[in-house]
Amino acid sequence: MQRKVTKAVFPVAGLGTRFLPATKSIPKEILNLVDRPLIQYAIDEAREAGIREFIFVTSRGKSALEDYFDRAPELEQKLKQKNKTELIDALKQTNMDSGAIAYVRQHEALGLGHAVWCARRLIGNEPFAVLLPDDVISSDVGCLAQMVEAYAETGGNMVAAMQVSDANISSYGVLDVKEDKGSVVSVKGMVEKPKVEDAPSNLAVIGRYILSPKVLRNLNKMKKGAGGEIQLTDAIAQEIGESDNVSGFRFRGQRYDCGSKAGFLQATVAFGLERPELRDEFRAFLADTVAHPQAAE
Template structure:
């Protein structure tokens, strides 16, 4: 086997308009909507860093300056907090501040799809394998999803995708993979299909927004024709790459919330709030009261 190159960089696409969350996203990037007290995009960054990523490339678009500001220093705020004696908040903010030079930003000027957004990062990634994390897909579990992919990658190399199981009748909502023979703590990917109808789906294992890809994907995406939704689809590009390179999948031992949807966003807030030592019990009691009240109203109706 060829030497397995280290994965040092990650791409996080944040160029979407967030129209499903209007009017909240009229002036604020959807990636800055908060799950409890952290913006959605912070969870992807934390996951990448925990997996050993050294440099993060954000693919942005217009009106995303708030994301850049979030990952920058804020001397005035720090000074104000110090004067107020709020040292806990200061320590937390400083712990989230990236190392100087470890974050880059590039633009996707036109909304041509995920595949195109990934292609826009080509010069900043260079000739290296890279991680890809879709920030709308927020992973919740004992271990970060990307850490698991890194572990498998360091054993088998090539290209790695994370998957979860969906309702077999909902395969048309996702990119779906075919599951082959077991390899290490993953499996060989035999097929990839973008949003297939249930009758055409090779399985009910869907791509949950975490990938490790080889740099040859960029040349493929540069020539990739538009697919589903009249966009340049990453899954189509990966399918072409799989003709010459191995792809392996790993089932994520956790749950991924689609925070690009209102339901998934609310579910993520509940899950992360319940897991918090400071507010979990209070949130649980509050939700239980709401459920009991709702059930009473339904019975009375």
């Protein structure tokens, strides 16, 4: 019987330089996708998967992110006075129970592995999830909930995986597949950001993980990898050699890279078209814009 995964780490210390000047004063994680910030999508996905403790690895200038999850009694009172119950219900989704959320600082940008390592004392000796808010996944069942169900059978360490093109393979950690079992693949190796000719497959790791506490002990070594950073992929790969307990999971859903402007725009269109109250007007606008591109310039 595997221990339940109830803790999740959200590495949100990045500066979001690809979205400057917007991110000069606003953390990238609270940029709006339709009418919810990126971090809200990640939190909702984690809640669906049974996560009860939320650990944010932050940096200077992220106070707006912390405020977002605090209560706003004055705003709630004004909405009650105007009987705007739908908006009150929407606000409740942003509130976190006292003690459910914790913040730790990453004082230097030393890589994703280092960011996760910063949360080690709060994780303790338990399995834990890692969610990267830049990766927004549209699916009927949340990606992490799918992984938790599979993890109950496999245990060990699990990474979400998807096929990517040769043109993009060098931007990802890539799995060397030992055995393909369909949605779950056993892994015999992982390579961080390989050249296309060196990639062992086109199955890439994306921003969802379920990890054993042994990965934190591997990160204690502070070994630098690709890009001179402490890579989470390297710490997970060490578990393959020592325990042979790493799996890849092909999730059901569409992933959007909201860490890039193009990906953010694609997600905006996709999520906007999913909303019944926006769909018809938005679809008509898009069709007209495509048919008459000069009118949009």
